[in-house]
Amino acid sequence: MERSHSFDRRRVRLPLGFGDVSPLQAAGLVAVIALFAFFPLIDRNAGHISAVADAGYFLLLVFGLNIVVGFAGLLDLGYAAFFAIGAYTYAMVASTQFNLHFNFWPMLFMSACVAALFGLILGAPTLRLRGDYLAIVTLGFGEIVPQVFLNLDKYTGGPNGISNVDQPVFFGYHFGFNPIPYYYLYVVVILIAIVLLNNLKRSRLGRAWMAIREDELAATHMGVNPVTTKLLAFAMGASFAGLAGCIYAAKLTLISPDEFNFSVSVTILSAIVLGGMGSLLGAFIGGLLLALLNFMVLPQITNWTHALGAALHNDAIQNADLHYIIYGLILVLVMLFRPEGLISNASRRAELHHAQPAESAAAAGTE
Amino acid sequence: MYALIALGYTMVYGIVELINFAHGDVYTLGTFLCIAILAAIGVAEGGHVIGGWQGALIALLVIALAALLCGVIGVLIERLAYRRLRNAPRLAPLITAIGVSFLLQGIMRNWKGPSEISFPQFLPNPTFAFNGVHVDARELLVVAVSVAMMIVLQLFIYNTKIGKAMRATAQDRDAAALMGINVNSTIAWTFFIGSALAGVAGFISGMYFGTTMFTNGYQAGLKAFTAAVLGGIGNIAGAMLGGFLIGIVEAFTSGYISDQWTNVVVFSILVLILVFRPAGLLGEQLPEKV
Numbered sequence: 327m328e329r330s331h332s333f334d335r336r337r338v339r340l341p342l343g344f345g346d347v348s349p350l351q352a353a354g355l356v357a358v359i360a361l362f363a364f365f366p367l368i369d370r371n372a373g374h375i376s377a378v379a380d381a382g383y384f385l386l387l388v389f390g391l392n393i394v395v396g397f398a399g400l401l402d403l404g405y406a407a408f409f410a411i412g413a414y415t416y417a418m419v420a421s422t423q424f425n426l427h428f429n430f431w432p433m434l435f436m437s438a439c440v441a442a443l444f445g446l447i448l449g450a451p452t453l454r455l456r457g458d459y460l461a462i463v464t465l466g467f468g469e470i471v472p473q474v475f476l477n478l479d480k481y482t483g484g485p486n487g488i489s490n491v492d493q494p495v496f497f498g499y500h501f502g503f504n505p506i507p508y509y510y511l512y513v514v515v516i517l518i519a520i521v522l523l524n525n526l527k528r529s530r531l532g533r534a535w536m537a538i539r540e541d542e543l544a545a546t547h548m549g550v551n552p553v554t555t556k557l558l559a560f561a562m563g564a565s566f567a568g569l570a571g572c573i574y575a576a577k578l579t580l581i582s583p584d585e586f587n588f589s590v591s592v593t594i595l596s597a598i599v600l601g602g603m604g605s606l607l608g609a610f611i612g613g614l615l616l617a618l619l620n621f622m623v624l625p626q627i628t629n630w631t632h633a634l635g636a637a638l639h640n641d642a643i644q645n646a647d648l649h650y651i652i653y654g655l656i657l658v659l660v661m662l663f664r665p666e667g668l669i670s671n672a673s674r675r676a677e678l679h680h681a682q683p684a685e686s687a688a689a690a691g692t693e
Numbered sequence: 694m695y696a697l698i699a700l701g702y703t704m705v706y707g708i709v710e711l712i713n714f715a716h717g718d719v720y721t722l723g724t725f726l727c728i729a730i731l732a733a734i735g736v737a738e739g740g741h742v743i744g745g746w747q748g749a750l751i752a753l754l755v756i757a758l759a760a761l762l763c764g765v766i767g768v769l770i771e772r773l774a775y776r777r778l779r780n781a782p783r784l785a786p787l788i789t790a791i792g793v794s795f796l797l798q799g800i801m802r803n804w805k806g807p808s809e810i811s812f813p814q815f816l817p818n819p820t821f822a823f824n825g826v827h828v829d830a831r832e833l834l835v836v837a838v839s840v841a842m843m844i845v846l847q848l849f850i851y852n853t854k855i856g857k858a859m860r861a862t863a864q865d866r867d868a869a870a871l872m873g874i875n876v877n878s879t880i881a882w883t884f885f886i887g888s889a890l891a892g893v894a895g896f897i898s899g900m901y902f903g904t905t906m907f908t909n910g911y912q913a914g915l916k917a918f919t920a921a922v923l924g925g926i927g928n929i930a931g932a933m934l935g936g937f938l939i940g941i942v943e944a945f946t947s948g949y950i951s952d953q954w955t956n957v958v959v960f961s962i963l964v965l966i967l968v969f970r971p972a973g974l975l976g977e978q979l980p981e982k983v
Contacts, residue, residue, distance in 0.1 A: 401784070451968050461712070462922050463967050466960035469915070477953045588915070592791050599788045650799030657792030658774050665781035 344524060362513055366506045374622065376505035379577065381617035382512025383570040387590075388597045388613035389519050389606075390566025395595065396604035397532060398559035399539030400453075401461040403591055404468020408564040410586035411444050412437040412571025414475055414482060417581050420492040423483065430494035434572050441568025442561040449560035453553060468591050476583040487582025491575050501576070508577045515569065523606055526562075535559055536604070593620070600660055602667030611669055619656070624649045696839045696936025697894035698917035700846060700929065701887035707927030708863045708883045709779070714790040715770055717914015718797035719763055719888050723895020724812065724905040725801055726759045731813050748816050756896045760889040767888025768881050776877070794911070801907035809906045812899035831901050838897055842890060843933045850929070855882050863927070919963050 338352040347355070361368075366375050387409055394402045415437040419428045452463045475482045482488065494501045494511070501507045526532050534555045537545035546552050575581050593616060601612020628649055660668070698720050705713045734751070774793050778786040821828050850856035858879045861869040870876050898913075899905060920939045924931025939959055946958045 395784075452964070455967060459922070459967050462919070463964050465915070466919070466963045469960045470957050470964075473954075473957045477951075477957070588911070595784075596788050596791060599784045603782070603784065648799065648803075650795045650802065652799075654792040654794070654796030654799060657795065658789045661785050661789045661792065662774070662777055665778055665785040 366509055372505055375509055377618070377621040379505050379509040379512055380621050381614055382509070382516060383574045383577075384594070384597070384617040385512075385516055385610065385613040386519065386566050386570035386573075387594045388601075388609050389516075389523060390563045390570070391594050392563075392598050392604070392606070392609040393523070393526075393535075393566070394559050394563035396598055396609065397527065397539065398535040398556060400556060400559060401464070402560075402563070403461045403465035403588075403595070404471075405464070405563070405567060405594055406586045406588070406590035407448075407468045407471035408441045408445060408567035409571045409574070409590065410471050410475060410583070411564075412441045412568030413575040413581045413586070414488070414571070415440045415568065416572040417488040417491045417575045418481065420576075421488050422490045423481075423488050427492055430492065430572075430576055434569060437572035438565040438568040441571065442565040445560040445562075445564030446557055449557045453556045453560070465588070465591075468588060472583040472586045475586075482583070485582065485584075487580060487585075488575075489580045491579045491581065493579060494576050503579075505577075508573070511573060515573070519566070520606065520610070527606065531555070531558060539604075596657055600657070600667055602669040605667070605669050608667050608669035612667070615668075619653065624652060627652065695913070695917045695920045695939050696933045697842060697890060697897065698913060699920040699924070699932040699936045700842060701890045701894075702914075702918050703921040703924075703926055703929060703932040704846075704883055704887040704890075706921065708859055709775070709880055710783070711775065711786050712790065712918065713887075714787070714914065715793040715797060716887065716891060717910035717912075717917065718794050718801070719767060719770075719910070720891040720895050720898070720913060720917075721905060721907065721910030722766065722797055722801060723759050723763045723892035724899040724909075725805060725810075725895075725907075726762050726892070727755050727896045727899050728805075728810065728812055728905075730755050730758050731815070752816060752896075756893055759896050760892040763892030763895065764885040764889035767884040767891070770888075771881060771884040776880075794914075798907055798911070805907065807907065809904045811904045812902070814900070814903060816900065835897055835901055838893065839933065839936070842893065843929060846886070846890075847929055849886075855879065859883055916959065919959065923963060923966060 338347055338349055391405045394400050416433050419426045448467050455463060476485055534550045537550055538552055538555055542552055597612040597616040598609055602608030631648060701716055770793055774789040775786050850859060858874045861874055862876055862879045866876055916939055920935035921932045924935030942959055942962060943955045946955045
């Protein structure tokens with residue numbers, strides 16, 4: 327666990343405030359960026375590109391919730407509500423619903439703002455609550471929002487949702503149904519988000535969030551205003567979801583209330599905890615893994631069992647759906663063997679293991 | 694109905710401070726198990742009504758078996774998925790709970806298929822009239838069983854040795870361990886009783902609604918948890934009160950406003966109550982620990 331950073335001279339300084347890394351890590355980073363940049367050229371399967379692009383909105387959601395849960399330590403179980411608000415904001419003003427056709431690019435920004443506004447509205451009365459009670463209120467909010475969209479059928483199309491959502495046009499280039507431009511849009515937005523979050527984390531506000539997460543009382547006495555700090559966490563987290571919702575609606579061109587239910591919130595949350603709470607790299611890896619698992623690997627396994635059952639003329643195998651069984655098992659096993667998440671920073675590990683000396687012996691075996 | 698499930702939630706939360714997301718699925722599993730047991734003893738859908746003491750005997754037998762099986766499953770879940778994480782950060786067991794919930798749903802889906810399945814209605818269902826208000830036996834059964842369970846639970850927790858150990862563990866686990874209480878077995882008992890109650894609720898809901906589906910537990914669990922929080926989580930009478938309140942609010946909303954808005958109203962009330970009375974209706978206001 328003891329690794330000295332300051333005395334190692336062979337280090338590469340990264341731009342944009344990412345600090346120093348060893349040459350090997352820098353090479354790895356370049357390779358990863360290159361992989362994402364050229365992925366559509368390597369794998370020409372449109373379905374795969376689309377699945378990886380869908381991982382993009384999921385990653386944005388994971389980043390946003392990571393601000394609320396990971397940085398500020400506020401457990402939000404209804405995060406999908408903000409995703410829904412972002413998606414509906416764009417879909418309502420850029421579809422045949424009201425025959426409004428606002429441009430995609432300013433609406434990208436507006437969706438984020440609207441979601442942030444709802445973050446403030448939800449946050450203001452509820453932030454006095456602590457821990458699990460906050461979780462329940464956010465859970466309630468997450469149930470209310472899709473229901474409202476479902477029931478206001480005059481404005482939102484009710485259970486059918488809104489179809490024919492406008493697709494983006496970039497200087498005369500129509501995105502259409504081709505997944506590649508959406509893929510690159512996500513890559514660009516996510517890169518910006520990573521730079522932004524990395525700097526935000528070490529800013530005054532970021533440090534205030536972490537102070538609140540560790541000990542709210544102590545942080546307050548050190549001059550951190552808990553109300554504005556928490557509200558900003560909620561608003562900023564929500565704005566990421568608004569952004570993700572806007573691109574999601576534009577890519578799918580069709581949204582309906584049941585795409586924003588509790589299981590979405592829970593999947594995002596599990597990505598954060600799997601990756602390692604509060605860590606950007608952890609959020610990235612956890613989000614990417616869960617997204618690929620859910621969008622590519624598990625549907626593929628279902629196809630295989632289906633084909634196997636068809637070949638064997640066995641109805642039981644053909645109709646088996648292992649998706650949830652495997653997904654549930656993975657969540658349980660990862661948490662059992664790495665309760666601190668896949669990527670965890672040294673201080674958090676130390677905190678976990680010093681607080682419970684009895685546990686550290688057991689946990690040490692898993693590292 | 695929500696009251697019965699809420700009882701199990703509140704017990705587990707009161708003692709290990711864990712939102713047991715898998716609880717709702719254990720409840721649905723209870724309904725599934727009841728159907729399987731009934732099928733095994735030859736009571737199938739569309740069969741004739743079995744009245745009198747035979748029907749009552751079968752019902753009791755099925756309830757007891759389902760409660761036992763669900764209890765054992767609850768203990769297994771605790772042993773495999775939660776015990777190792779007891780001292781881990783609070784979110785880790787929450788995620789395993791969600792994982793177990795997905796797992797149970799997946800198992801149920803593969804067991805009985807993705808569509809609704811029906812529950813054999815083998816008990817007679819006479820209707821009684823009180824001053825012109827018609828109540829059928831099933832509705833009375835739900836209320837009677839819930840209240841009976843609450844009373845038994847209250848007696849159990851305040852009058853038995855295990856109950857005392859549970860209360861001690863809830864207050865301070867380390868101190869309880871120092872006093873010679875076996876914390877592991879106490880928590881296992883809590884899960885056993887909570888899950889057994891879910892099994893009972895599974896039977897009752899099967900009788901009452903007549904159908905079930907592998908995803909039912911998720912919505913019911915959410916509402917039951919809301920009920921537990923509404924009444925003050927960790928408080929048995931509170932869970933009952935919360936459960937009945939939520940049921941009543943639901944009934945009135947669908948009666949007077951519209952069926953579609955019930956969830957919105959239920960959760961809005963929840964949000965309002967928590968904002969003004971964060972500890973729930975019957976919960977104690979605990980001073981904050983520094």
